C-alpha cells in the first residue's frame with residue numbers, strides 16, 4: 001500500500017544542513033497498523049510527512065496505492081491525497097469553526113454535494129461518539145474529544161491510509177486508551193491502513209502489527225512487534241524498550257548481586273511461555289534455583305508478553321541447561337556481560 005524507496009531529506013536552516021532522512025526504505029502492507037518509533041529528532045515525523053508529501057524528499061520514491069506521488073502534478077497530487085487522512089498531536093482543528101464545519105471542510109474541498117456531506121458528517125460523528133456536538137467549538141471540547149473530531153475529519157473522504165503523528169501524546173492514559181480503541185475499531189470496520197509515529201512504546205504494543213525503529217535519520221530495525229520486542233537487534237531499540245544494557249545498567253541491580261557470583265540474565269517470553277511456570281520448572285529440572293529481580297507480564301495486543309531480569313543460583317553448567325530449556329520454548333535470553341564473563345571463565349576452567 002505504501003512504499004518508500006531510498007528516501008533522503010535534508011533540511012537547511014541558514015548554513016546548517018540537517019539530514020532528517022538518510023536513504024530510508026519502507027514497505028507498509030494494505031490493512032496493517034504500522035508503528036514508527038525512535039527518540040526525539042530521529043526523523044519519525046519527517047518520514048510520516050513524506051508519505052503524503054507534506055515534506056518532499058530530495059531523492060527517492062514515494063508510492064501510495066500504486067501511484068508514484070513524486071511524479072504527479074499539483075492537481076493530481078491533491079486527488080491522491082484524498083486517499084490519505086492525517087491526525088496530529090495537537091489536533092490542528094479550525095478553532096473558529098464548529099465541530100460540524102471542521103468535518104465538513106474536507107468534504108467541501110472535495111466538492112461533495114451538500115446533502116451527502118451533511119449525511120457523512122452525521123455518520124462520522126456517530127462513529128467517533130460525538131453525536132450532539134455539531135455546534136460546539138473546539139475550545140469547548142476536551143483533548144480526547146478534539147482528537148475524535150480530527151479523526152472524523154481525517155476519515156471524511158474515505159481514505160485508504162490514516163497517518164497518525166503522535167496522536168495520543170497530548171492525552172492522559174485513559175483518554176489515550178479510548179482513542180486507541182477507536183482507531184482499532186476504525187481499522188477493524190474499514191480495513192484502513194494505519195501508520196503511526198509515537199514515542200510511546202505502549203501504543204505500539206497495544207495496536208501495531210509491525211514496527212520500524214528510526215535513529216538519526218536511518219531506519220535501523222523493522223519487524224513484527226512481537227519479534228522486535230522479544231529480540232531487539234539494534235542498541236537503540238533495546239534502549240527504547242527499556243532493556244537492561246550489557247553492563248546491567250537499567251535493571252537497578254545492586255552491585256552485590258554480581259559480587260556474590262550470581263549469574264544474571266534478561267529474559268523475554270511471548271505467548272504460552274509467558275503464562276506458564278516455565279522458568280521455575282526449568283530451574284527445578286536442572287537442579288538450580290532462581291529469583292526474579294525485576295519483571296513485568298503484560299500483552300502485545302492479545303499475546304501475553306513477559307520480560308524479566310533473573311538471578312540464578314547453582315552450578316554454572318546446570319544454569320546453562322535450565323536456560324537452554326527456556327530457549328527451546330522460544331524465550332529470548334541475554335546474559336549481562338558480567339554473567340557472560342563468568343560463564344566463559346567457568347567453561348575455560350573446565351577444559
Ligand SMILES: Nc1ncnc2c1ncn2[C@@H]1O[C@H](COP(=O)(O)OP(=O)(O)OP(=O)(O)O)[C@@H](O)[C@H]1O
Pocket residue numbers: 011012013018019020038039040041042043044045046047199
Ligand atoms: N522544518 C524543519 N526545518 C529544519 N529542521 C527540521 C525541520 N523539521 C524537522 N527538522 C529537524 O529534522 C530532524 C528530524 O526531525 P523530526 O521531527 O522528523 O524527528 P522526530 O523523530 O519526529 O522527533 P520528535 O519526536 O521530537 O518530533 C531533527 O533534527 C529536527 O530538528
